Amino acid sequence: MxxxxxxxxxxxxxxxxxxxxxxxxxxxxxxxxxxxxxxxxxxxxxxxxxxxxxxxxxxxxxxxxxxxxxxxxxxxxxxxxxxxNGIIDSLPMEKIKNLPPEKRTLEILSLKEIDKLREVMDDSPKEYRDKIILDILYDTGILISEVLDLRCEDLISEDYKAITQIKGTKINKIPLDDSLSERLQIFIEEKRDELRNKNTKIFSSVSRQNYRARLIQYGKRAGLDREIYTHMIRNSVLKNILDTEGAHVVKERMGYSTIQNTSLYSSRNTGKIKEKYMEIGIGDE
CATH class of the missing domain: 1.10.150 (DNA polymerase; domain 1)
Known part of the structure; x- marks a missing residue:
């Protein structure tokens, strides 16, 4: 309460x-x-x-x-x-430390698994929408909550070439693949009557919980031998960027405040993943 x-x-x-x-x-x-x-x-x-x-x-x-x-x-x-803010005089948490973090394996999806997910999604309105959401997740590495919060203005202002994110005082622009950019523009134009207001959410018809449940079902249909979650897609994207382009690119693309925030995606540091989750918001989907 x-x-x-x-x-x-x-x-x-x-x-x-x-x-x-x-x-x-x-x-x-x-x-x-x-x-x-x-x-x-x-x-x-x-x-x-x-x-x-x-x-x-x-x-x-x-x-x-x-x-x-x-x-x-x-x-x-x-x-x-x-x-x-001076409401309490002492800090009872001051000498209480975190417990030793448990080491976990970084959960990622291969490109083959992503392709299998896409292949089982048909062209019906809901599944086509879900496929576009999947492509945004895999193309950008942003959180599912951030995808579902996207508004027309976030894309139109960038001519559908990038997603504009405002985090605190920072403005972060994440580029989109040309093919995805074209499909998003068509998708939005087809929904023009529903999206008259530029501040309308593009994917207002689906919730985070609903998409999570649907993704698990797509994974079963694709014959994948484990349950699929959106954070696995994000992990895959950021680890790939780190391995191929380096920590600076991850920092710039995702708007992290320090390069240290990218260390959990390094192959040498996967045991630190959960330790950092709440600190930088990774995996909270």
Whole structure:
């Protein structure tokens, strides 16, 4: 019950003003709510270190270290915001460290697997739409939430040659393949009656959860031996860019603040993937 969480409305406004992604906001929302349910909605200035340690002990009964670390990061960010703004006098998270991250294999899709997914999608309106979304994901490496948030203006302003993204104070332009650019222009023109307003979302008829479920079904139809998720496509794109063009290109193309943010895609550093997820927003789809 977020309405009972002290200060949440103010923190929610802070996240929006800071251009947090939809998925980051949702993760913070759940993690913070879980914590305050556990401590029975204590006032901010009454929260102590032992409350957080008890919460972590309780989480260990069910969650992996990586999932617990995400919750620690959320709680730390929440309390730090109120500490910096003088709402609370001390920071109970100050000496609480993240748990040792669990090493995971970077989940990627091969070009052959991508092609198989495309081949099973027919030209019916929904499947043609899904194929275009898949192509945008694979061509750009952006998040599914960012694809579904695309508006006509994001493409028209760039003559369909690039996607314009605004993250905080940064404007990032991601180029599109010529073939995809042409198909997107045709797709939008065919939907002109639905997209009269340039601020209308291009893919307003599909949700993130719906596309995720549909992608899993396409994977089954394609005979792939595992469930397919959108973050696997993003991982594949960014790792390929890093391997072929280097960290600077990944940094420039994806708008990362530092080159260190690209290190998780290096073949030598795949064990650091989950450790970095919440820090830079990778894999939160």
């Amino acid at each position: 977020l309405e009972k969480v002290p200060g949440y409305k103010e923190f929610e406004k802070h996240m929006k003003d800071s251009s947090f992604s939809y998925n980051s906001c949702e993760a913070y929302k759940k993690d913070i709510d879980d914590f305050f349910i556990f401590i029975r909605y204590k006032p901010l200035n009454e929260i102590i270190k032992e409350d957080i340690l008890n919460f972590i002990r309780d989480l260990k009964k069910v969650y992996s270290n990586n999932s617990i670390n995400r919750k620690i990061i959320s709680i730390r960010g929440y309390l730090k915001y109120f500490y910096k």
